Amino acid sequence: MSKLSEKVMSINESPIRKLAPLARAAREAGKRVIALNIGQPDVPTPAEYFEAIKKVDTSVVAYTDSNGIDEMKNAFADYYKKNNMPFENQDILITAGGSEALLFSYACLCDEGDEIIVFEPFYTNYKSLARLVGAKVVPVRCVVENEFRLPDKSEVEKAITPRTKALMVTNPNNPTGVVLGKEEMDMLTRVALEHDLFIISDEVYREYVYGAKWLSFTDYPEINDRLIVIDSVSKRYSGCGIRIGCLASKNRSVIANALKLCQARLSVPLVEQLGAAALFKTGDDYIKYCHDEYEKRRDVLVEGMAKIQGAKFIKPCGAFYLITALPVDNSEEFAKWLLTDFTYEGETVTLCPAADFYATEGLGLNEVRISYCLCCEDLARALNIIALGVKEYNRLKGN
Numbered sequence: 001m002s003k004l005s006e007k008v009m010s011i012n013e014s015p016i017r018k019l020a021p022l023a024r025a026a027r028e029a030g031k032r033v034i035a036l037n038i039g040q041p042d043v044p045t046p047a048e049y050f051e052a053i054k055k056v057d058t059s060v061v062a063y064t065d066s067n068g069i070d071e072m073k074n075a076f077a078d079y080y081k082k083n084n085m086p087f088e089n090q091d092i093l094i095t096a097g098g099s100e101a102l103l104f105s106y107a108c109l110c111d112e113g114d115e116i117i118v119f120e121p122f123y124t125n126y127k128s129l130a131r132l133v134g135a136k137v138v139p140v141r142c143v144v145e146n147e148f149r150l151p152d153k154s155e156v157e158k159a160i161t162p163r164t165k166a167l168m169v170t171n172p173n174n175p176t177g178v179v180l181g182k183e184e185m186d187m188l189t190r191v192a193l194e195h196d197l198f199i200i201s202d203e204v205y206r207e208y209v210y211g212a213k214w215l216s217f218t219d220y221p222e223i224n225d226r227l228i229v230i231d232s233v234s235k236r237y238s239g240c241g242i243r244i245g246c247l248a249s250k251n252r253s254v255i256a257n258a259l260k261l262c263q264a265r266l267s268v269p270l271v272e273q274l275g276a277a278a279l280f281k282t283g284d285d286y287i288k289y290c291h292d293e294y295e296k297r298r299d300v301l302v303e304g305m306a307k308i309q310g311a312k313f314i315k316p317c318g319a320f321y322l323i324t325a326l327p328v329d330n331s332e333e334f335a336k337w338l339l340t341d342f343t344y345e346g347e348t349v350t351l352c353p354a355a356d357f358y359a360t361e362g363l364g365l366n367e368v369r370i371s372y373c374l375c376c377e378d379l380a381r382a383l384n385i386i387a388l389g390v391k392e393y394n395r396l397k398g399n
């Protein structure tokens with residue numbers, strides 16, 4: 001039997017999704033499972049989306065232009081204009097979510113063996129997507145003791161090699177919730193310029209910042225030609241299943257070459273683009289509602305986690321995640337056990353084991369990432385289950 005590629009065999013299953021079969025089995029066994037493993041908000045998608053897709057009037061659902069339909073590109077372009085970001089229709093490629101924009105960015109910048117610097121812990125899929133194009137993520141460590149802030153410029157520079165192509169930045173951050181400050185942005189901009197690197201800026205949580213000031217790398221015109229912005233409607237409009245995002249860059253060569261990848265996969269869905277374009281007509285009160293709701297949920301989570309002895313985390317300032325150590329020897333075993341062996345009042349919880357949010361072997365083994373985009377009642381119940389579960393798990397283990 002011929003072997004599968006080294007590339008695909010070396011990719012780990014996503015820690016966000018790999019416990020799904022256990023969660024399904026728990027549900028089938030009649031348990032209610034609260035999903036803290038995934039960034040899938042429970043806020044309804046705006047009505048504008050559903051109205052637009054109901055109005056679709058075509059006898060053939062055709063391919064669209066590979067870079068997306070004009071309505072969709074213009075929707076992003078108008079949004080950027082409103083946010084004082086310089087991208088116009090021609091700087092935007094519509095992709096299947098931010099995920100495809102990430103993949104195309106890596107494919108544009110990296111040859112086999114090239115490197116992308118990531119700030120650890122980082123969004124786990126960066127590792128898999130980089131691996132898919134033969135590239136490797138090189139971690140620069142951020143630690144909870146330093147509030148997951150970026151280390152000094154010299155530490156970042158230590159990770160640079162002749163194979164380094166880009167700095168991968170997530171702002172606001174998943175999983176840490178950090179929002180970069182001006183000094184950190186200045187530093188990364190200097191590193192990119194001095195070492196001739198691209199910055200890939202993943203800003204899919206741009207709207208969800210609590211009490212901090214959010215800045216974009218588009219505020220630094222000197223790196224215009226080395227900046228790729230990753231965007232998506234998934235989180236902004238609670239439309240994760242719509243699968244529409246974009247890659248935006250002022251670098252003509254990036255756009256021209258990423259377009260070839262868009263052409264190779266032909267097009268993204270017509271109907272979803274029409275629906276997603278309509279999302280941008282949603283009033284600002286929708287985003288304000290989500291923002292305030294997520295902030296409230298963040299507070300419920302932080303308050304509850306503080307009562308779990310041995311939990312180690314920071315109060316997130318953005319996005320809707322928290323990463324924490326738990327007082328268990330192995331968080332993946334604990335997360336599995338919660339699904340297979342533990343319930344409280346007929347309920348249990350899916351957690352996301354966090355080791356795969358690190359590239360350094362051995363880190364994050366007792367950590368979990370918690371997504372707090374579920375309603376406060378579910379979060380409060382889930383926190384109780386985690387607290388009781390930790391006690392029972394350690395009792396059974398004799399710890």
Ligand SMILES: Cc1ncc(COP(=O)(O)O)c(C=O)c1O
Binds near residue numbers: 096
């Ligand atoms: C930081 C970050 N970037 C990108 C994505 C990709 O999202 P999508 O492909 O749904 O746009 C996610 C999804 O969770 C994310 O958390």
